[in-house]
Amino acid sequence: MTQGTQSIHRETFVLNLGPQHPATHGVLRIKLTMDGEYIEDAEPVIGYGHRMQEKMGENRSYAKYLPNTARLDYVAAMFNTHGYVCAVERLAGIAVPERAEFIRVITAELNRVASHLLWVGAFLVDLGGFTPLLYTFDDREQILDLLEATTGARLTFCYYRFGGVCNDIDDDFVAGTRKFIAHLRSRMPMYHAFITKNIIFRKRCEEIAVISAETCRKFGATGPVIRGSGVAYDVRKLEPYSVYPRFNFNVPVYPEGDCMARYRVRMDEIEESLRILEQALDQLPGGPVMAEKVPRILKPAKGDCYFNVESARGTFGVRLVSDGTDKAYRLKLRSPCFSNLSLFQECSRGLLLPDALALLGSLDLVIPDIDR
């Protein structure tokens, strides 16, 4: 090291953020090399909650693994289950009745709204504003009540089954969902008035932690992160699955790439999800909710397939390899949070520590989804 004033200026220190820290929303550790208040390097250390989910997917039958999928991203568990059942159905050649597909879309979109509401509240807590959390949890609670009555769970849903869903929705659910759509629509202006227009919030988010579209592509970041960088990448539009092509909805895109853009994408997505819900309820057909003659013990044909769903956090992918037995030969779970976090080291360089926490919050991470 050279002597003189330069060496004093360049002195850095290591700061541990986590693994137990409220801003990391789970057991995530970030090893920060700090130059004063500025970040020189930030190395995420993950794996504290690793459970070897992929091995579990290989050593038990397809149906026995199904409840595990809800334990990956427990804030938006529907999407994980959706990806897994769709991959198995694709390989086993099971056709799902129309009504079940509608119910899947309805429950998945409700889950997306619940997940985004939780995120808004938690993000504001990261930035130092506590009150919004109480409002968003109040609204989210209504979704959880609706889903609980139908699926029997409030978070770790195991509602989708190979060939359909396990329980039909009733009139109460339909009426309750319609009521909730109207209720949340009436609340959105309030959210925009006291969050979006809040000057402190805007100063913490606008032009903070700008991520370019190219960086998103290079690191595989998807979901609201890449859409907040100006790329209209949405699996529901590009690789349509279930009955999504039947509904009119937009893919919100903001080109700025800052924390504000990622916030705006999610707020707009809540409204788009409400539109999908409304159309799905209007068009909801009758009929069975389970395919007939789904074998009790599934033995998909030899081969592999890939299935992608648009989860609340990005692209959740399942790569399934079958050897023709009742257990998967290989199950790969492609987690959106894993790839979204991988760009943190690159994008947090040179940021102030509080701004890096804004970036971390805006990525919307669920750590068990990363650790699997």
Place this chain on the structure above:
Amino acid sequence: MSLENLTKKFLEIAVQSAPPAPGPDTPAAEPQPLVVATQHAVKGYDLDVTVPPERVLDAARIMDEAAFMLESITGVDWLAEQQLEVVYDYTCLVSGARVTVRARVPRATPELPSIEALHPGANWHEREAHDFFGLIFTGHPGLIALLLPEDATFHPLLKDFSA
């Protein structure tokens, strides 16, 4: 870039399939390069490419130039054949087209080049595949444990692993 153009580019680096054994009447057939167009609705991907392990970097370059995104890297242990298959999933952010690139390495020497320099997101995927399968990605800047404990000496997704 259209799938036809991609197919052409991949054909230059793809492996040749083993020619069928010449029978008494049939002459030996020419080996065919393994670039297979698949149905998206059936398989979930549009192009299935098999390359020799030393060419995965070339495949990554083709994908990068076509502005595809690396979605995941994973392995499959084919114990009976004493081979490890490495699977790269790429997707196009504009069309939603998906390309699967495969390479097979011997189980005894599971080495292949890292594509981290072209797709920085591969850094974590390769560390994960190293954890789970013991794959060695040469040229990787820090191939250390990601999800497993730092002192782990086992590779749980190998088929002969038992706890």
